[in-house]
Amino acid sequence: MGKPTVRESVLRAVDMARDEIVALTQALIRVPTVNPPGDAYEPCARLLGDTLAGMGFEVEYFTATGRPEHSATHPRVNVVGRRRGRVDRPCVHLNGHLDVVPVGTGWTCDPFGGEVRDGRIYGRGASDMKAGIAAAVFAAECIRRAGVELEGTVEISGTADEESGGWAGVAHLAEIGCLTSRSVDFVIIPEPLEVDRICVGHRGVYWFEVTAHGRIAHGSMPFLGASAIEHMGELLHDIRARLQPVLASRVTAMPVVPPGARHATLNINSITGGQGGFAVQTPCVAHVCSATFDRRFLEEEPLDQVQGEIADLLAEVERRVPEARFTLRDLMLVPPVRTPEGSPLVASLTRGIHDVVGREAAIVASPGTYDHKHVTRIGGIHHCVAYGPGRLELSHQPDEWCDVDDMVRATQVIALTLVELLGTSR
Numbered sequence: 001m002g003k004p005t006v007r008e009s010v011l012r013a014v015d016m017a018r019d020e021i022v023a024l025t026q027a028l029i030r031v032p033t034v035n036p037p038g039d040a041y042e043p044c045a046r047l048l049g050d051t052l053a054g055m056g057f058e059v060e061y062f063t064a065t066g067r068p069e070h071s072a073t074h075p076r077v078n079v080v081g082r083r084r085g086r087v088d089r090p091c092v093h094l095n096g097h098l099d100v101v102p103v104g105t106g107w108t109c110d111p112f113g114g115e116v117r118d119g120r121i122y123g124r125g126a127s128d129m130k131a132g133i134a135a136a137v138f139a140a141e142c143i144r145r146a147g148v149e150l151e152g153t154v155e156i157s158g159t160a161d162e163e164s165g166g167w168a169g170v171a172h173l174a175e176i177g178c179l180t181s182r183s184v185d186f187v188i189i190p191e192p193l194e195v196d197r198i199c200v201g202h203r204g205v206y207w208f209e210v211t212a213h214g215r216i217a218h219g220s221m222p223f224l225g226a227s228a229i230e231h232m233g234e235l236l237h238d239i240r241a242r243l244q245p246v247l248a249s250r251v252t253a254m255p256v257v258p259p260g261a262r263h264a265t266l267n268i269n270s271i272t273g274g275q276g277g278f279a280v281q282t283p284c285v286a287h288v289c290s291a292t293f294d295r296r297f298l299e300e301e302p303l304d305q306v307q308g309e310i311a312d313l314l315a316e317v318e319r320r321v322p323e324a325r326f327t328l329r330d331l332m333l334v335p336p337v338r339t340p341e342g343s344p345l346v347a348s349l350t351r352g353i354h355d356v357v358g359r360e361a362a363i364v365a366s367p368g369t370y371d372h373k374h375v376t377r378i379g380g381i382h383h384c385v386a387y388g389p390g391r392l393e394l395s396h397q398p399d400e401w402c403d404v405d406d407m408v409r410a411t412q413v414i415a416l417t418l419v420e421l422l423g424t425s426r
């Protein structure tokens with residue numbers, strides 16, 4: 001038998017590390033980084049930082065002081081580890097969010113126990129995305145254990161607040177210059193996309209609030225007032241009858257999953273009106289009614305059109321309905337992002353998936369946003385994808401789990417990708 005190839009040595013080193021990958025995932029799950037409110041970031045960042053330091057990384061901590069989410073009781077602590085190769089560039093940055101969503105109900109096991117049963121690891125964040133962080137760590141570590149020296153540089157970060165927008169996490173790192181195109185060439189976010197899928201971006205999101213204004217009067221004589229709730233009802237009717245069919249007719253060329261999300265969509269997130277919320281009823285015509293809307297838009301839809309058609313609809317109802325008057329307030333606006341066509345990062349992961357999993361990689365896009373937006377829009381890094389173990393549909397569910405075989409395979413795919421993109425001097 002000849003000397004094993006770099007590829008064979010790396011794959012074998014990952015197989016040997018199986019129990020350690022599981023143990024790191026368990027240790028991460030046992031730190032309950034629930035967000036909101038943003039608990040336990042500091043111990044979780046330290047756990048990851050100490051692990052990386054023990055593997056030869058230079059480790060730095062970045063607390064998002066000054067951001068409104070950061071507080072003394074809930075500090076937003078981020079960690080970045082860097083292992084320089086023979087040269088600084090290229091540099092692959094692997095980023096995972098440390099936070100998990102609240103537990104909710106319906107669990108049959110301890111959400112922070114990290115129990116392993118029938119080849120699965122259970123717990124809040126098992127899929128989303130503590131297994132992914134462990135995969136990133138051991139992808140880099142097992143290359144070293146295989147005796148392979150990388151030419152380029154590997155960075156691994158654990159960041160805050162992805163589940164609530166990522167402003168004190170990835171956005172903060174990009175803003176202070178730690179995660180930008182000045183030092184990083186490629187970013188892999190090991191979110192739970194399944195072991196054979198590569199996510200190349202997401203649709204845009206436009207959250208806005210509409211307030212309908214009316215005229216208060218006694219509820220026994222509604223004809224003396226003008227109901228803001230009725231005005232909102234007219235608007236909702238127009239949205240359903242006129243806007244929704246147009247949105248449903250638009251289809252993106254981006255491979256968004258599930259297929260229903262390939263269309264433009266609009267959800268009514270909340271609605272409040274009149275003098276509700278009191279223990280006793282108030283006999284009044286509603287003078288105000290507000291609703292928040294969640295419009296997800298396609299890369300083919302220009303932003304001025306997305307916003308313009310809402311403003312046009314409000315104006316149309318105001319023209320048609322006597323006394324109807326609306327105000328519109330933008331709450332959040334994130335344009336779509338997409339990894340460039342022909343990205344070497346996608347090509348390399350595709351080869352890794354073919355090699356390790358034995359299937360053709362599926363290229364997908366996400367219906368909702370994740371930290372990719374900050375990497376690209378603030379950091380200016382275009383070669384960014386999400387690829388990692390776990391199943392998207394298990395995220396945020398009770399009894400969330402991740403398959404241990406998938407964790408090992410995703411680690412191998414990421415390791416082969418690091419070897420290919422960064423080059424070796426062995």
Ligand SMILES: [Zn+2]
Pocket residue numbers: 097128129162191192
């Ligand atoms: Zn996630």
